[in-house]
Amino acid sequence: MAALVEEGGGQEPTNRAVAERAQVTEVTVYRHFPSRELLLKGLWEHLNRKDGVRVGMPESPADLLAKIGPLMASFDASPAQIIGRITTQQGRAARSSLDPERREAFQAVVAQAAPGLAEGEQTKAAAVLQLLYSAYGWISLREQWSLTGKPAADALGWAVEVLLADLKSRGAASIAPDPFAQFTQSTFQPES
Template structure:
């Protein structure tokens, strides 16, 4: 079916993008990739927004994510599937050329690992690193922007929510609830 061929070609394109910037996912480029005329793509998708929405829906289905059926108790499994799926995409990390930022990032990572290791001295280096990485998720501009821009949460409430999550992580660390423990959401076994 032509619509499926167009979506397959568009999904292949997205899988080759080094970032999630879909600027190159145009009707013209997809038509070329699917070896159809642009008018054929327009027959199924009246504009690029509709094409991109259909491609995103296909990617979500490929990842095995069911947003309508999402429950807190299965969220860890959903994230596991999502991370597994995302690993099939190329990752183009944008290296920071500024030694000030690189140095701060290295010091922050070392400080977080040391803090976790002090709280859980019997943990392996890998376990301490995983827990520190989870804490680091909240200590960056992207998390702040996601909460304050995407979710439209004021900065004070965002800070309060992050403090709540960090307390929960701290409680888990103190209780010896190791990241990736059997039966946990990271366990794919």
């Protein structure tokens, strides 16, 4: 499938075309990849390995910060392939095959950083953190600001640190008891 995608043509390769290219039966393709989503996920993982993107999803706020530099370095090592993955129909389809895992990973990072944060706020924070940790953030810094390598990783790392610190303070504030609640209830009792 990787070869068929690289050859282009604008259309996503069918399972039949993949089977013919691999010189196996279509049933064999389905045995290893029972759904289109799994085939695309397999393609994404193969392309990442091939291009040196071995960073993976973050497992904690600290892990997120530690992985930004290596992730950006892997994007800088093969920019044409990375750009192709986010600008072509095939690349976006393969990338989207990991969306459930991606959402789960970033939701978990936010839950660790700010356990008391409201669910809607957690989703917004996870989405922004994931954007900063993606090829979309990388390409924006590269194309609009001419930042690559360490300066790009530093900028994204700084943004992630600031957001995580803010989330931590918001999360703590939302689960901390209101220091004035008891005072207001006991002091200002209406007279009968």
